[in-house]
Amino acid sequence: MKVAAVAIVALAILIAIIPIFSDCESQGRTLTLENGRQVSMKCHWTARAELALGVPLLAVGGLLAFSRRKETRRNLGIMGAVLGAVVILMPTALIGVCVNPDMPCVGIMKPALILLGVLMVAINLAVVVRSLGQEDEAA
Amino acid sequence: MHVIRLAIRNAAGNSFRSWMVFFCAALMAGFVISATLVIRGADDSLRLALERLGADIIVIPEGHERRLESALLMGIPVHCWMPDIIVDEVAALPGVVAVSPQIYLSTLRGAICCSLPELFLIAYDPATDFTIRPWLELNLDAGLALGETVGGSFVYVPAGEDKLLVYGYELDLKANLEPTGTGLDQSLFFTLETAYDIARLSDEYAVKVMDIPPRTVSSVLVKVGRDADVHQVAQLIEAEIPGVTPLETNKLFKDQREQILSLLHSVVALLVITWLLAMALIAVVFSLAVNERRRQMGVMRALGARRGTVLQSVLIEAWLLALSGGLAGIGVSTLAISLFQRAIIAVMNVPFLFPPPLRLAGLSFGALAMALSGVTLAVLVPAVRISLQDPAMSMRE
Incomplete structure (x- = not known):
C-alpha cells in the first residue's frame, strides 16, 4: 500500500505542475481582443483547475500512506479514482484546451493529463480492490 | 492449482521484491513496445506517403x-x-x-x-x-x-x-x-x-x-x-x-530514413543495456528470495513434493509477476505513444503513424513474450539451484 501511496503522491504533484508549464499562456500565447486587450485561452483555466485537483489528490496519497483501517483505504481509493477521472475530464470535456492542434496545450498538456489521470484511476482502483481482501493493520 | 496459490502467496509475502520484478518486467516490455511502435510507425508512415504520391518521379523547380x-x-x-x-x-x-x-x-x-x-x-x-x-x-x-x-x-x-x-x-x-x-x-x-x-x-x-x-x-x-x-x-x-530537378520518389525522404536508421541503432543499444540490467536485477532478487525460502522448499520436498514442483513454484511466481508487469508496461507505453503522437513528430522530426488494432495486438503479444522469456532466463538459475538442493541440507540450514 505504501508503494501505491507514493505513486499517488508523485502523480498528484505531476498533475498539479505539468499544466503550469505546458499551457499556451506559459509559452507566451494569449488571445488578443479587438480592443487590444489580451485574455487567457481556455487551456489556462484547465491548468488552474488541475492545480486545484492536485491538492486533494496529494492529500489522498498522504492519508493512504498512514491509514491502517481497510475501510479508510477503500474510501480513499474511491475518492482518488473519482478525482482521477475528473483530471481526465477537465481537458477533454469540462473545460477543454485550444482547438489548434499545433498549440502546446494540445500536443503536451492534454495527453499528459489524460495519461496521468488514467494512471491515477488505475492505481486507486487497485487500492480499492486490494483493501477489500485485506485485514486492518495493527497500530 | 496448489502451486499457483503458493506462488501468489510468495509474491504477496514480500511486496518490495515483487514490485521490483514487476517494474523490471514493465520496463522491459514497455521499452520494447515503445521502440517498436515509434520505429515501425515512422517507417510505415514514410512508406504510405510514398504510396500516396503514386508517381515515379516528381519534377520541381531547381x-x-x-x-x-x-x-x-x-x-x-x-x-x-x-x-x-x-x-x-x-x-x-x-x-x-x-x-x-x-x-x-x-x-x-x-x-x-x-x-x-x-x-x-x-x-x-x-x-x-x-x-x-x-x-x-x-x-x-x-x-x-x-x-x-x-x-x-x-x-x-x-x-x-x-x-x-x-x-x-x-x-x-x-x-x-x-x-x-x-x-x-x-x-x-x-x-x-x-x-x-x-x-x-x-x-x-x-x-x-x-x-x-x-x-x-x-x-x-x-x-x-x-x-x-x-x-x-x-x-x-x-x-x-x-532549371528543374527530377526527384525519384523511391529516393525521397533520404534524411528521414537515415534518421530512423540511426534511431534504430541507438534504441537497440539502449534496449540491450536495459534488458541486461533488468535481468541481472531480477536474477539477484530471485536469488535472495530462494535463499530465504530454502527451509520452506526443504519442508516441501520432505513432505513429498518433487523437484519439478519446487522449480514450478518459483517459475510460476516469476511468470505471474512478469505477466502483470509486462501488461502494465505495454498498456502505459501504448497509451503514452498514442497520446503523444504529435509531440513525437515534432521532437523527432519524422512522420509517425499509429498501427491499426490488429497489428498493435500482435506487437503487444510479441513484447509480452519477450518480457516473459527475459524474466524466465533471469530466474532459471536460482530456480534450478533451489530445486536441486538436498531437502535435509535445506532444512538444517
Missing part, C-alpha cells in the same frame, strides 16, 4: 527539393513555380507514359477568411491526374467538381459551419483520406479549376490575394513505363530540361 520534402512530410507549405510548357517537354521524353501537373498553395495563417490554420493546398489536373483519381474513384462516385475538396485525415469542417473557408472561398469537404502520419494528413486537394476560382475571388473576399502566376505549375508528376528505368528517365529529364 533548389526546392528540401522544401518539397518538408511539405510532403510535415505539411509545411511550399511555393514554387515553373513554366507550364515543362509539362509537355517532360511528356515528350522517351520512357514517360503519363504526366500530370500540380500547383502547391497554402491557406493564410490565422486570417479570418480561413477556417483552418496554415494548410498545404494541392491543386491537380483531373484530366491527366493518376495519383488522386484512383483514390477518388474508390471513395467518391464522381470526381471533384468546382468548389469541392478532399482533405487529409486532420482536416475537418469547424463546428457550427458546413463549409471550409479558404481565402474567403467556401469549399465543400467531400471526404477525408486515410491517415499517413505525414504532412499529407493536413493537406487539401482540389482541382486546378477550383484553385483558379479561389484565386480569382480572393481579391474580393480575402485579406490577401491568392497569387497563381499565369501559365505556371509547381510540379509535374511523372509515371514511367514498365520497361523504362526510373533512374535513367530522371537523368534524361535533368539533362534535357534546364
